[in-house]
Amino acid sequence: MxxxxxxxxxxxxxxxxxxxxxxxxxxxxxxxxxxxxxxxxxxxxxxxxxxxxxxxxxxxxxxxxxxxxxxxxxxxxxxxxxxxxxxxxAWERGITHVDMVYPRVQSLSATQLAWSPSTSKKGVTAELVTLPSVKNEEEFKKWLPSVKGKFVMIARNEATGRPDDNWKEYATPASFEKMKQERTEQIQAWNENMKNMGHNKRSLIEALENAGAAGIVDSYWSKGFGVNKIFGAGTKKIPTVDIELEHYGMLYRMVEHGDKPQLNIVARSKDLGxxxxxxxxxxxxxxxxxxxxxxxxxxxxxxxxxxxxxxxxxxxxxxxxxxxxxxxxxxxxxxxxxxxxxxxxxxxxxxxxxxxxxxxxxxxxxxxxxxxxxxxxxxxxxxxxxxxxxxxxxxxxxxxxxxxxxxxxxxxxxxxxxxxxxxxxxxxxxxxxxxxxxxxxxxxxxxxxxxxxxxxxxxxxxxxxxxxxxxxxxxxxxxxDEQSVSKEKIVLPIDQNTGKPQEWPTPRTAERKGGM
Missing domain, CATH: 3.40.630.10 (Zn peptidases)
Structure with missing residues (x-):
């Protein structure tokens, strides 16, 4: 007990x-x-x-x-x-600079992800595209060659940039519930589309890179004002950047409305072996x-x-x-x-x-x-x-x-x-x-x-x-302490799936050659 x-x-x-x-x-x-x-x-x-x-x-x-x-x-x-x-x-981060250069000019809040391959000093300029909605994997494969020479947005467009506690404080209860329902439906549709494409995020990035994409554009919103989570790149030769929600959403809407925005991405880094x-x-x-x-x-x-x-x-x-x-x-x-x-x-x-x-x-x-x-x-x-x-x-x-x-x-x-x-x-x-x-x-x-x-x-x-x-x-x-501590363990409860007592967790094995 x-x-x-x-x-x-x-x-x-x-x-x-x-x-x-x-x-x-x-x-x-x-x-x-x-x-x-x-x-x-x-x-x-x-x-x-x-x-x-x-x-x-x-x-x-x-x-x-x-x-x-x-x-x-x-x-x-x-x-x-x-x-x-x-x-x-071994890797070292350098300068990241991401600018929209068409249909207007604006510097964007963005950073390259850890271990991203480097661009040249001039960077890469290309049109931005979003993922298609497809019915099956074959339809996605037919679309895939179209990414050649383009930046591909791989995150969904968030339903809102406001944290839930902000909605709860200011919205009417009906409006708050409506937003949450719309967001749930959006997430479900996105996950279903990923399933239809036949990919998870890791394999999707690999497929896009192999198809000749100029770079990967991600956005991992952390559900707070101005906050994104920053992890590692999954690419081997092309840059991967994360763009903060406010700018990512703007770009997403521009693509969906046919504005054909173009970005210049400078993502400098060093591969140090x-x-x-x-x-x-x-x-x-x-x-x-x-x-x-x-x-x-x-x-x-x-x-x-x-x-x-x-x-x-x-x-x-x-x-x-x-x-x-x-x-x-x-x-x-x-x-x-x-x-x-x-x-x-x-x-x-x-x-x-x-x-x-x-x-x-x-x-x-x-x-x-x-x-x-x-x-x-x-x-x-x-x-x-x-x-x-x-x-x-x-x-x-x-x-x-x-x-x-x-x-x-x-x-x-x-x-x-x-x-x-x-x-x-x-x-x-x-x-x-x-x-x-x-x-x-x-x-x-x-x-x-x-x-x-x-x-x-x-x-x-x-x-x-x-x-x-x-x-x-x-x-x-x-x-x-005069006493050495007791290391006696509790008897863990029965596992409901197996009907047998649960076992003490097993140690992890350290990764000693990582990231390669």
Missing amino acids: NRRIVLGCAMFLFTATPFFAQDTSSVVDAIVKEVNENSNLEALGHELMDDIGPRLVGTPQMQQAHDWAVKKFNAWGISAENQEYGTWK VAPTYNTVAEIKGSEKPEEYVILSAHFDSWDGGTGATDNGTGVMVMMEAMRVLKKLNPNPKRTIIAGLWGSEEQGLNGSSAFAEDHPEIVNNIQAVFNQDNGTGRVVRINGQGFLHSYDFLSRWLSAVPNDIRKEIETTFPGRPSSGGSDHSSFVTRGAPAFMLSSLSWDYWNYTWHTNRDTYDKIVFDDVRSNAILVAIMAYMASE
């Missing part, structure tokens, strides 16, 4: 003293004071997001970020290194139990539509700040404390999976992993991840956290094990107690997750400071 508990003062009438060799209050007070009065968070955020920028795996900027982090840790007296675990397609991929790993060596580990976990890489501020620059900042504070205030912890800044999480938890594969001696002796990865907000949820006695030790550690931080956190014990989503899963699936510190939304999913708006100005530093205090205290409590 899961117990759902909102943590507050009244929940912690017990004392943590029997489990610790020293009084914790002075250290906890010092942690709070250090983060509040001498924070490095703003400087870390500026250097990482503004100066280095997005951290796409395989790019020079990703390498720059790894090297920067090692220097930062070393400057704080913390040993750190970049641990190579594989290779990835192959680059090594790394995890940045920092360590404060334990003094009494150096072969037991507390890990502070955050992924270092990002997509590159914005600068990766909330996914996952804020998580990186929290873990680095916590390490700085712990080294300053508790330089000789009982257990070894590691900060893992993982590479290529965005392509499937590759960095943390590789670390877990390469270091079973660490995974088998983990006291706790604390992972943060879903935005700038203060931590509001912790799940026991299916470890039967997680309530006992997590509640003990949380009891030391100041009430103004702790009272916001809802916990679920013993919870269910995570099979993916973020880097804690790389450890949970291997039987190690690892916990996601889930954050308050701040409209993360629509406005900053993998979008062109994930930038420094979206960071809420009050919440990030709260998280740094939480992580530093939790790491301190876990490292100094």
